[in-house]
Amino acid sequence: EGRVKFDNVRFGYEANRPILKGVSFLVPGGKTLAIVGPSGAGKSTIARLLFRFYDVTGGSISIDGQDIGRVQQRTLRENIGIVPQDTVLFNDTIGYNIAYGREGATPEEVEAAARGAAIHDFVAAQPDDYKTQVGERGLKLSGGEKQRVAIARTLLKDPPILILDEATSALDSRTEAEIQRTLRDVSAQRTVIVIAHRLSTIVDADEIVVLNDGRVAERGNHASLLRQN
Ligand code: ADP
Ligand code: ADP
16 A cells, blocks of 8 residues: 655765654555755655665664565565656657656557646647657657656556655746646555655645754644744
8 A cells, every 4th residue: 555654764875974863754555745854954865765775774664564674676666656856858759758667568558647647738649649759859848748758657657656856846837836736646546755845835745744954853734834934
């Protein structure tokens, strides 16, 4: 179901320079947790630890009660999707970019994912159109369009856990609102960790933790945090 638990997690990239100093939170399966905090607070580090790019130096991280230290990284990557801040696409077709990591996906599956990410705004909804080249020698996509490709890739992968790492922070406010709407649909039914630096983009989160200097400085929901700050 995708329940994610951080229990007193400690971590530093270098000895004697702790980045996370005992971080705890629980994301129930299907719920959304938002992590906000200043640049350098350790937000992206939390995402990297969940993928086990690094091992914690103290405490534990578990998914559905299983310590991720005992889970293969390949399994983690299959179960966790991420939409990063700036999606870098391959100079290949839109279809290739959507299906990346899911070789063997059928054209129908690619099309369904593209529809879920509202890609028809810039590519007509014909399977053949996914042969359109993007990048240097093809269609130049805007930041918002690239994010839609990243969202489609995630929909095709269909992971129970989704990380949105500043997924809309590089976009202008109108595009941000549009992508937020799509992400709300994608987030339903999934366990989601949203990394954000603006409270306005995480109104719907079930819980918000404010990370500061490697610790959870505050926690609450949108309304309670607005009242305090
Ligand atoms: P945030 O996402 O909140 O902006 P990060 O988790 O990216 O913060 O970074 C937290 C701290 O860890 C920062 O001080 C950053 O410089 C440091 N850091 C990030 N990645 C590395 C790394 N690979 N090696 C050493 N320090 C790093
Ligand atoms: P983001 O927080 O947007 O994911 P990065 O993870 O790329 O950005 O970097 C976050 C911070 O960590 C930046 O300030 C960067 O300079 C620093 N950082 C990244 N990699 C290293 C590294 N290998 N050694 C030291 N600092 C790093």
